Amino acid sequence: MQIYLPIAEVSVNAFLLLGLGGIVGVLSGMFGVGGGFLMTPLLFFIGIPPAVAVATEANQIVASSFSGVLAHLRRRTVDLRMGTVLLIGGLIGAALGVVIFNYLKALGQVDLLVKLCYVVFLGIVGSLMFVESLNAIRRSKRPGAAPKRKKHNWIHALPFKMKFRVSGLYISVIPPIVVGITVGILAAIMGVGGGFIMVPAMIYLLGMPTKVVVGTSLFQIIFVTAFTTLLHATTNFTVDIVLAVLLLLGGVIGAQIGTQIGVKMKAEQLRILLAIMVLAVCGKLAFDLLVMPSELYSIGFEGH
Amino acid sequence: MLRLALAFLLLATPVSAEEVVLGLSQDEVAITATFDGDDILIFGAVKREKPIPDGDPLEVIVTVAGPSEPLTVRRKDKRVGIWVNVDAVEIDAAPSFYAVASTAPLSDVLSNTEDLRHKITINRAIRFVGVPEQITDSGKFTEALIRIRKEAELYQTLESNVDLAQQTLFRTQIDMPANLVEGAYKTRIFLTRGGRVISTYERMIEVRKVGLERWLYNMAHDTPLLYGLMSLAIAIAAGWGASAAFRAIRG
Numbered sequence: 001m002q003i004y005l006p007i008a009e010v011s012v013n014a015f016l017l018l019g020l021g022g023i024v025g026v027l028s029g030m031f032g033v034g035g036g037f038l039m040t041p042l043l044f045f046i047g048i049p050p051a052v053a054v055a056t057e058a059n060q061i062v063a064s065s066f067s068g069v070l071a072h073l074r075r076r077t078v079d080l081r082m083g084t085v086l087l088i089g090g091l092i093g094a095a096l097g098v099v100i101f102n103y104l105k106a107l108g109q110v111d112l113l114v115k116l117c118y119v120v121f122l123g124i125v126g127s128l129m130f131v132e133s134l135n136a137i138r139r140s141k142r143p144g145a146a147p148k149r150k151k152h153n154w155i156h157a158l159p160f161k162m163k164f165r166v167s168g169l170y171i172s173v174i175p176p177i178v179v180g181i182t183v184g185i186l187a188a189i190m191g192v193g194g195g196f197i198m199v200p201a202m203i204y205l206l207g208m209p210t211k212v213v214v215g216t217s218l219f220q221i222i223f224v225t226a227f228t229t230l231l232h233a234t235t236n237f238t239v240d241i242v243l244a245v246l247l248l249l250g251g252v253i254g255a256q257i258g259t260q261i262g263v264k265m266k267a268e269q270l271r272i273l274l275a276i277m278v279l280a281v282c283g284k285l286a287f288d289l290l291v292m293p294s295e296l297y298s299i300g301f302e303g304h
Numbered sequence: 305m306l307r308l309a310l311a312f313l314l315l316a317t318p319v320s321a322e323e324v325v326l327g328l329s330q331d332e333v334a335i336t337a338t339f340d341g342d343d344i345l346i347f348g349a350v351k352r353e354k355p356i357p358d359g360d361p362l363e364v365i366v367t368v369a370g371p372s373e374p375l376t377v378r379r380k381d382k383r384v385g386i387w388v389n390v391d392a393v394e395i396d397a398a399p400s401f402y403a404v405a406s407t408a409p410l411s412d413v414l415s416n417t418e419d420l421r422h423k424i425t426i427n428r429a430i431r432f433v434g435v436p437e438q439i440t441d442s443g444k445f446t447e448a449l450i451r452i453r454k455e456a457e458l459y460q461t462l463e464s465n466v467d468l469a470q471q472t473l474f475r476t477q478i479d480m481p482a483n484l485v486e487g488a489y490k491t492r493i494f495l496t497r498g499g500r501v502i503s504t505y506e507r508m509i510e511v512r513k514v515g516l517e518r519w520l521y522n523m524a525h526d527t528p529l530l531y532g533l534m535s536l537a538i539a540i541a542a543g544w545g546a547s548a549a550f551r552a553i554r555g
Contacts, residue, residue, distance in 0.1 A: 002482060004339040006517040007524055011340055011482030047483075059535045066543030071550075112388050226536050233532030237524050241535050242337070248539055252546030289386040297448030298389070300376040 007240035008052040014246055016046065021060065021247035025254020028061070029068045030262040031214065031274045033199060036061055036192030036225075037118065037281060039247070048243065055232030055239045056247070061193050061225040063248035064255040065218045071259040072215030079166035079212050082176060083219040086198070089177040090224050093184020098231075101189050115285055117190050122282035125200050129275035132204070136268040167208045167216075175206060184224065193221040196278055203271070210267035322352045322362070324493045324505035333480065333489075333511040341482045344368070344509065347475035350495065360498035362471045363406065363413035367424060367494075368478050368509070370401030370458075371487035372431075377445040393445040395432040400485040402429050402453075405462035405476045415499035422494065422501060426450055426459050457481040484511055 003014045020042055024035035036057050043053035072078045104113055158172035179201045187194030195217050202213045233239040262270060329345035346366055356362075375398050381390040406413055410425060423429050430449065435442040453459040458481060466476040488508045495503040513521055524531045 002338060002340040004335055004337055004482065004517060006513060006520045009483065009485055059539055062536060063539035063543045066540050067546045068543075070544065070547035074551075112386075226539075229536055229539075230529070230532040233524070233535060234528040237528055239524070239532060239535050241520055241524075241531070241538070244535055245538060245542075248542050252542050253550075255543075256546055256550040289388075291387075292382070293380060293387055295448075295452065296380045297445065297452065298378050298380075299449060299452060300378060300392075 003242065003246065005048075005052075005240050005243050007238065008048050008056075008243060010047055010049075012046060012048070012243075017243065017246035018250040020046075021064075021250025022254040023250075024247075025064045025067075025251035025256075026258035026261070027254075027277070028064045028195075028218070028251070029071070029255035029258025029260075030265075031195070031199065031258075031270065031277075033193070033195030033217070033274070035064065035195075035251075037122065037190070037196055038277075040192065041281070041285075048240075049238075051236060051238045052240050052243070055229065055236060056243045058193075058225045058228040058232065059239055059241075059244040060247040060251055062222055062229060063244075064251035065193070065222045065225065067252040068255040068259055069215060069218040069222060071256060072218065075215075075263070076166070077211050078215035078219050079164055079208070080216075080219065081162070082164045082167055082169075082202075082206075082208070082212075083216045085162070085173050085176045086180040086183075086202075086216070087220040087223050089180020090184040090187070090194070090220055091227065093181035093186075094188045094224060094227065095184075096181070097185040097188025100185065104189075114190055115289060117186065119282055119286045119289065121186065121190075121197060122278050122285070125197060126275050126278035126282055128204070129200055129271055130279060133268045133271040133275060137272065140268065164208075167206075167212050169206070169208065171206070179205060180220075187224060188228075193225050195221055196274075199274070210271065214262065321354060321357070321502070322350050322495055323503050324495060325349045325351050326493060326505055326507060328491070328507065328509065331507070331509050333484070333509060335484065335486070335511065335513040335517055337516055339482060339484075339517075341484075342480045344478045344480060345475065346478065346491065346493075347473075348493065348505075350472050350474070356471050357497075362468070363408060363496045364466045364468055364474045365404065365406045365410070365413065365424060365494040365496065366466055366476050366478075367405075367429075367490075367492045368401070368403045368480075369399040369429060369490045369492075370485055370511070371489075372397035372399050373485075374398075375449070377449050379445065379448070391436070391439050391445075393432065393435055393439060393442050395430060395446070395449065397431045398449060399429055400487075401458050401480065401489065402426050403460040403462060403478045403480075405460075405465040405478065407464065407466045407468045407474070409463045410461070413496050413499065414494075414501075418496070418499060418501045422492075422504070424492075424494065426461060456483065458483065480511075486511055486513055 001014045002011045004011045024039045028035045039057050040053055044050055158174050160173045161170060162173050163170050183194040183198045186197055198217045199213055202208045203210055229239060326348040333342050375395045377393050378389040379391045380387045419425055419428055430446055450459055466474055468474045489511055491507045491509055493505040494501050
């Protein structure tokens with residue numbers, strides 16, 4: 001069934017959008033990523049104008065993250081305190097990111113920068129996670145070799161310590177705030193919630209347990225993307241509510257299914273799957289940059 | 305429609321020997337939520353006071369043009385191993401939709417000078433002035449624009465698509481794709497003999513969003529904050545709804 005989108009001004013198949021929303025929703029519930037890094041390129045591909053895709057995507061992530069976070073709240077796998085600290089950093093970072101983004105836009109070539117950002121960060125995050133979780137799986141298969149305990153390092157020497165009971169951590173608030181700001185900046189530049197950077201940062205930098213990471217990441221993504229949605233709606237008028245509703249109907253259902261799958265899987269398996277997915281998207285983007293495109297020309301609208 | 309046609313016949317004062325009396329299957333295209341493109345039937349008759357002249361046969365050209373907009377066409381090139389946008393040509397005005405239908409191949413029914421004067425072929429309908437100095441092949445940019453839009457069926461050259469009966473009655477059908485932009489679509493009819501335009505006629509077709517589409521579009525532009533909050537409310541409600549529904553299903 002074809003549906004005409006009032007803001008995007010294109011006609012698309014409604015079931016295709018429901019399906020896309022569903023798939024990304026499953027990933028969102030499983031891994032605690034908003035799925036923006038996956039959905040935005042997919043929307044470009046089916047012919048949604050980039051500005052509309054990025055803005056509407058943010059709104060859809062609010063829905064699937066909210067659906068996912070409710071499931072995690074019931075399971076008590078959300079560290080609200082840690083989430084709030086990260087969120088404070090995240091909002092500061094997002095504001096900084098918008099400033100940087102506008103500066104780069106004035107210089108031109110912002111599209112290229114966004115793509116390079118994607119390739120570099122997806123590549124680093126993906127390969128680190130892949131190697132680490134592969135090692136973890138190997139360790140767990142060899143009985144007797146006890147997993148390494150968390151080491152005390154310089155992070156534990158920082159002041160302003162706070163107790164994060166759900167995560168079982170007693171650390172300074174400085175690292176989470178810094179992580180929040182960094183992710184916020186990248187999220188604003190790349191136009192995503194930043195879950196795929198946030199999740200590994202929480203696991204490897206802050207040492208949070210994987211089970212808590214997903215819910216906590218979703219919790220802070222809700223606020224960051226809600227903020228982004230309002231910003232896009234009021235400044236660019238590019239949020240397409242019809243597109244959003246179709247995506248989020250699939251998305252919220254997918255998120256519930258994804259959460260169920262996530263609970264049944266081992267943490268290492270979950271991480272290795274996320275790593276493979278991140279690397280796949282990275283590979284596709286790198287391929288597009290390196291291989292001669294079939295159409296060298298593109299049409300851009302002025303004032304967009 | 306017949307009465308309207310008669311009214312035209314009575315009111316029109318003859319300027320040239322042959323004139324167009326036009327009918328449209330619809331002069332408004334309504335974009336609804338399930339809009340999936342539309343066909344417009346353009347038909348009419350040639351009115352003349354004298355018998356059909358001898359010599360070159362009468363030919364008919366029909367054009368439909370969507371609202372024009374400025375564009376930038378960019379070209380990628382390889383720099384340090386990766387493909388990036390390098391050159392850009394700004395186009396002052398390019399129609400968002402353009403269809404040109406004719407009774408025979410355009411090169412046969414229209415001379416170059418007449419095309420230049422009336423801007424009938426797609427190439428002429430696109431206007432651009434300033435081209436950066438370092439770009440010597442600006443023609444390739446317009447070619448690319450036309451190629452990309454033809455693939456999207458936004459630009460159409462429909463040669464021999466106009467039926468003309470007894471040099472008097474003509475009809476053609478223009479298929480408009482689903483990806484239409486709102487606005488006034490200018491419909492022009494040209495009568496030619498031996499490549500020379502002997503009569504022209506113009507009429508507007510309004511393409512408008514209606515119903516829910518209209519309402520949402522207006523809201524997004526008139527009260528953006530409210531619209532943004534509404535989008536968020538729907539998102540939150542849907543997220544909560546799915547969560548509650550799944551809890552109910554699983555007991």
